[in-house]
Amino acid sequence: xxxxxxxxxxxxxxxxxxxxxxxxxxxxxxxMYWYRQDPGQGLRLIYYSQIVNDFQxxxxxxxxxxxxxxxxxxxxxxxxxxxNPTAFYLCASSLLxxxxxxxxxxxxxxxxxx
Amino acid sequence: xxxxxxxxxxxxxxEGEDVxxxxxxxxxxxxxxxxxxxxxxxxxxxIALYKAGELTSNGxxxxxxxxxxxxxxxxxxxxxxxxxxxxxxxxxxxxxxxxLTFGKGTHLIIQP
Numbered sequence: 702x703x704x705x706x707x708x709x710x711x712x713x714x715x716x717x718x719x720x721x722x723x724x725x726x727x728x729x730x731x732x733m734y735w736y737r738q739d740p741g742q743g744l745r746l747i748y749y750s751q752i753v754n755d756f757q758x759x760x761x762x763x764x765x766x767x768x769x770x771x772x773x774x775x776x777x778x779x780x781x782x783x784x785n786p787t788a789f790y791l792c793a794s795s796l797l798x799x800x801x802x803x804x805x806x807x808x809x810x811x812x813x814x815x
Numbered sequence: 816x817x818x819x820x821x822x823x824x825x826x827x828x829x830e831g832e833d834v835x836x837x838x839x840x841x842x843x844x845x846x847x848x849x850x851x852x853x854x855x856x857x858x859x860x861x862i863a864l865y866k867a868g869e870l871t872s873n874g875x876x877x878x879x880x881x882x883x884x885x886x887x888x889x890x891x892x893x894x895x896x897x898x899x900x901x902x903x904x905x906x907x908x909x910x911x912x913x914x915l916t917f918g919k920g921t922h923l924i925i926q927p
Contacts, residue, residue, distance in 0.1 A: 801907030806857030
């Protein structure tokens, strides 16, 4: 079945450690996105990518990094510079056409600090 | 950034009641989307609206794209227990991958 797969489901980070969240899609979508969700805050955009080897900062990119080496994959690294990383992280993908295509979401990764 | 004002923030209703929630903005958008999120899962698309004035149904759900292009509402008729969750509106201006703005969600709780 086509879809978006995020892993792991739960992740724990120690102080000063970088961690990488995986996102893979087999929908042949052009664009991919990373969002952070905190209770009562809705979804905030971290990074997005329209094509391979290109990505743009969203509203809260500080302390995060991404890569887009393959169309299917858009991993997110939460660096030690992100001082408040505890949150639910959602990856999404969409087609790119002349109008906003719906974004389809994975099931998220919950990151906690040890 | 741009903001969508989604209300109410939460709703406590009884099974069988109808539900109405809305999303407003001071800016014009060309696309309105409604999502539902269950605990611990990603949002799932419910309805997509692309034309001002458009009224679209998906089972017991009905959503409308406001004629001013600055608002949208979602109605749920005859609520059932599996309707519990958080409902998000999202809006975009078209084309670019950065185009969607999300509301903060309406938390729907159904009392027995």
